[in-house]
Amino acid sequence: MNHILINATHSEEIRVAIVRNKKLTSLNIETSLNQKNKGNIYKGKISRVEKSLEAAFVDYGKERQGFLPFKEVAEALKENAKASGEKLTISDVLKEGQEIIVQVEKEERGNKGAALSTYINLAGAYMILTPNNAKSNGISRQITPSDRQSLKEIIGKITMPENSGLIIRTAGAGKALEELQWEVDYLSELWSSINTAAEKRSAPFLIYQESDIVIRTLRDYLREDTDSVIIDDLATFQNAKEFVSFVLPHHLDRIKQFDASENSLFNHMGVESQIKSVFEREVSLRTGATIVFDPTEALTAIDINSARATKGFDIEETAYNTNLEAAKEIAAQLQLRDIGGLVVIDFIDMISEEHKKSIEKAMEKATSSDRARIQIGTISRFGLLEMSRQRLMSSVTESVEKTCPACEGRGTTPTVPSLALSILRQLEDGCNASNKTQKLTIQSSVDVITYLLNEKRADISRLENKHEIKITLLPNPYMQFPNFNINKQKGDKKSRHKSYQGISKPQQNIAENGLSSAKEAAAIDTNHPTTRVPNQKKSKSSLSFWEKIKSIFGSNKKKNKPNKQHNNKNNRNRNKNRNKSNRNRSQNKTQNEQRNKQNNKAQNNKQQNKPQNQNKTQGKSQNQAKPQNKSQEKSKNENSKPQNQSQRKPQEQTKSQTKPDNLAPKAQKQVNKSPQEKPTSKPKPEEQKVTKMETQDNKQMKTKPTNKVVKKAKTDVANKTEVKLEIDGNKAE
Template identity: 50%
Template sequence: MKRMLINATQPEELRVALVDGQRLYDLDIESGAREQKKANIYKGRITRIEPSLEAAFVDFGSERHGFLPLKEISREYFKKAPEGRVNIKDVLSEGQEVIVQVEKEERGNKGAALTTFISLAGRYLVLMPNNPRAGGISRRIEGEERNELREALNGLIAPADMGLIVRTAGLGRSSEEMQWDLDYLLQLWTAIKEASLDRSAPFLIYQESNVIIRAIRDYLRQDIGEVLIDSVEAQDEALTFIRQVMPQYASKIKLYEDSVPLFNRFQIESQIETAFQRVVELPSGGSIVIDPTEALVSIDINSARATKGSDIEETALQTNLEAAEEIARQLRLRDIGGLIVIDFIDMTPAKNQRAVEEKVRECLEADRARVQVGRISRFGLLEMSRQRLRPSLGESSGIVCPRCNGTGIIRDVESLSLAILRLIEEEALKDRTAEVRAQVPIPVAAFLLNEKRNSITKIELRTRARIIIL
C-alpha cells in the first residue's frame, strides 16, 4: 500500500516521505533555519534597470535583489504602450513598485528569479489572475481525459481576463468541485490585491503553505492509502486544510502514536541517508556515483562486483537497467534539477542501448517535474534535463566544505609546503623586509622545518631576513 508519512516531531525540520510498502519513492524536507521563498508573493521596488540584460533588479525584502526579466513583466506595469520592439528603459522606471512572485529560489551568488505573472495553486486548478493568454490542461494528462477536462473547464464561471490550468488532481472531478476551488483562488487573489495597497514596498504579501500542506495538496491521490502524522499539531493543521479543500480524504489522515519512530517503522531512514551519499549501491553489486558541478550533474555507473548477466554484455545491460531505475528515484529524492549527464557502462548492441533509454523514460514517467531525455551517444553518454522545482537536497540541507570550497580535494602537505616556501622567499626578497612569519598547519610546519630547513637557512642568508614558521 502507498502511504504518505509526515514526520513533524522536530520543529527545526519537517519531513514528508511517500512510500510504496517500505520503498521510499519521494521525499520533501523543509528546514526551519532556511526560509523557502518560492511561490511567495511580494510587493517590490525596482532598484536598477539593465537594458543589456533586458531585465530589472527588484528589492523585495531579501538580502539579494531579485532578477526580473522583461518577458516576465506584465504590460499593466508599462508606463506607456510600446511601439515595435520593447526597450525596458522606456516602459519601466527605477523606484516603480511591482507585485512579484518568486519563480526560482536564490542559488549560490544568484538572486531569486521573479515574475509579475502570478500563479496561485489550488487543489485542482492553478489560477493566473493577470495572464489571460496562459492556461489549459496539465501536459501529464493525455487522450480522452483531456477532452473531458476541457469540457469541465468550459463549464466554469471564471473572469475572462484570467488564465486557468487544470492540474492532474482534477481528473475525475465534477465542474462543481472545480468551481469551488476556483472561487477559493479568486477570493485569495482579491485578498492579495487588497493587502498590496496597505503599505509601500518591499514587504511579503502572501506566503506559500508549508511542506505538510503542499504535500497533501500536490501528492494526495486516490492511490495513497493513508497519511500517517506523528505530531498532534501537524495532524490538526492537515485536517483543517483537508476538510476545507478535499473532505472526501479526511478519513485517510491518521495520528501515528507508536513508540517506534515513524520513519524507522517503515525502514526508510537508511533510504533517506542514500540521498546524502555520493555513491549509491545497486542490488546486483554495481553502483552509481553522483557528482553535482556548477554546470551540470554527472552520474557514473560502475559494474564493480556485478555478476548478474551470463556474459559481459548481459552484465552491462542488467547493471544499466538497475541504474536507470535507481537514478530516476535519486533525482526525485535529491530534487536534482538542470542538466544531467549519465555515463552508462558501454554496450555494443544498439538494441541494448534502446532498452536502457526506454527504461529511463519509463521510470521518469512518475516524476512531477518536467523531464527531457536524449539518446545514448556514441560515447555512452545520455543527456537529460529536469525542471528545478526547488533547491536540491544538498543545497537546502548542506553547506560548502570550508576546507576544499566544494571541490572535494585539498593540496597535499608537500605541494602546499613548497608553495608556502616560494611565497616566503618572494616576501623576503622585498626591500626593507626584516622578518617573515608564516602561520601554517602543523603537518606543513613539520615538513618545512625538517625537510626544508636548509632551503630556509639559504633564504635567510641571501636576503638577511629572519624567517619564523609558526
C-alpha cells in the first residue's frame, strides 16, 4: 500500500511523508523560517559582473546576492550583444544596473548564495514548459519505450509558442493530445502574465512563487500506484481537493481527510518513530553494524562500522555481508534525508575484487528508483566509493535545524580552563599593544568568570599592577559558553552606572524564535489553472492486456445483439430452408446413383472439363451480385408479399447449394482458385440475415465421413451444369 501523508495541523511546520508498504521512503518538511525559494521567479538587477568568474551577481531582493553563471544566460539576451574580443563574454551581454528575469535553480546553502538562471522552467502536472529555450525538449527516463514512441507522435501535433521547449514528465505517459495541449496553453498564459507583471515594476521583486509543499507533492508524487492521500487539516484538505479536481480529476477519490482529534496522523500510521531516525547521526543495521553520516561543507562522509556484525565464516565474508546490507540502507537514507552533492562512503576493507564489484552493482541497483540523478564511481584501493547525487531541495536537516551558536557547526567546544587561558592571553596582548587603555571589561559565561576569579586571580592582579589598568570581570547569564566579550575604555572617562548594570542582554529577532509568519507576496498569485483538464479518451494503445481481452469479448456480444432481436422473424425462414434442403438431398441421391455408374467415363473426361469449369466459375462470380440484390428485396418484401416466395424457390436453392464453400474451404482448393475464395467485405445488415440462415441450414446437411465420397456440391440453375468435387476422407461438405 502506497500512501502520501500530509501533516498540516501546525502552520509553522508542514510535514509530508511518502509511505510504501508501511516503510517511510521520502520525507519533506517546510517551516515558516526556512521557506523554499527554488522555482521562484524574480525580477533582479545586475549588481556586479566578474570576468574572471564568467558570472554576474544579481540583487533579487534577498540578503545574499544570487550567482548567475554565463552558461545560464538565455539566447535572447545575447542577440544584440557584440563581442569585444575573439568570443562573446558575460561583460558583453550583461551590464551593471541591467534588470532581467531570473529563476532560482539552487537554494542558499551555508555562505553560498542562490544559483540563478535566465532559462525559465514552468512546471505542470504532465510537463515542464521552457518558454525561452527552444532546444530544451525531452521525455522522462522513467517512461516505457512504447509510451515514449506514442508521446513523440503526440508532441509533433501540439501547438507550441515560439522559441519554447517541452519536457514530458512521468505523469504525462498515456495522456491524450487534448490534455497535453490544455496544459501547454495554461503554462503559456502564465508566461505571458509573468512578462506583463515584470514590465509594471522595477527590480528587485518576486514575480511568481512556486507552489507550496502540498501542491508540489500532489503534482510530483500523485501517480496511478498511489492508493490514497491523507490530510489531517480541513483547510489544506479543501485546497488539495480543489487542485486535484482541476488538474488530476481521475485521482479525486483518493484525497481523504483524517480526524486528528484523538490521535495524530503520523502516530496512527506508524511513521513518527521512523521520522526520528532521520535526524540521528547513526543508523543501526539488522546484522549489528552501524552507519554514521557526517555532512560537511564540501561533501557528506558516510562510515560503516562492523560493530557487532559477525555474519560470516571469516573476516572477508563478514565484511562483504555487512557492506552489502549497508549499501541498500545507504541508498534509502540518501533519498529519505535528501542528501545531495558529493558523497564518499568508507566501506569495510575487502580483498576480493569480485566482492567489490558486487557491492558496486548492489549500490547501482538500490539507487535506480531515485528521482535524483546519481553517478557512482568504483571502490578505490582504500575502500572508498565516490558518488554524486543531484540536489533537488535542501536536506531534511537543513530545513529544520540551524547551525549551533556555541560551536558554529564544528561539533565540539573548548574546555573551561582552555577558554579562560585564551582570555588571559588576549588581555595581555591588548595591554601590550596600547598604553592608552585605562579599563578593561570582560563578559563571559558564569563558569568561565568563576574560574578566572578563583584560579587565575593572581595573574589578573599582576596585569593590573604591570599596566596600571582596571580589569572588571562580569558573569553574564545570557551569554552561552564558549562566547565571551572584551570591552576597552580609553582616557579618564568614568562610568555612571554600577558594574553589574553593564551586563549586556541579547536582542533576539522575532523570526529567530519562530514567531514570524510573514510571507513575501508575489505579483502573480495563482495556484492552479482556471479551467479544468479535458476528459481523457483512452486510446487502444493505452489499454492493458485484460482490458483488450474484455473489449474483444464485449464487441462480439454487441455484434450478436441485433441478431437476437430478429430471431422471431428468422425462425420462419429457417423452417422453409430446411424443407428446401430435404428436397435437395433427395435429388442429390438420385443424381449420385447415376453418377456412380458413369464414374469411369467422368475420369476420362476430366481434362476436357477443366476449361469448362473455369468458364463456369467465371459465370458464378458474375452471378454472385444477383443474390445480394435479391436478398435485399426479400428482406424488404418478406412481410408484405408472401406470395412471391414461391417464385423465388429456385434462387433460394442455389443459395443453399452454393453456400457449402464456407463449410469445406479445403475442397474448393482442389478445383480451381476462383475469385470466390477471396474474403468479401462485410455484408449489410439485410444481407447478414440471409447468409446466417443459410449457414445454419447447411450445417444440417453434413453427412458421416467416408473414405472417398463423390457428390454434387454446386449446381448452376441458369446453365443447368454440374461440377464434381472430390473430397478426401474425414471431410464434410
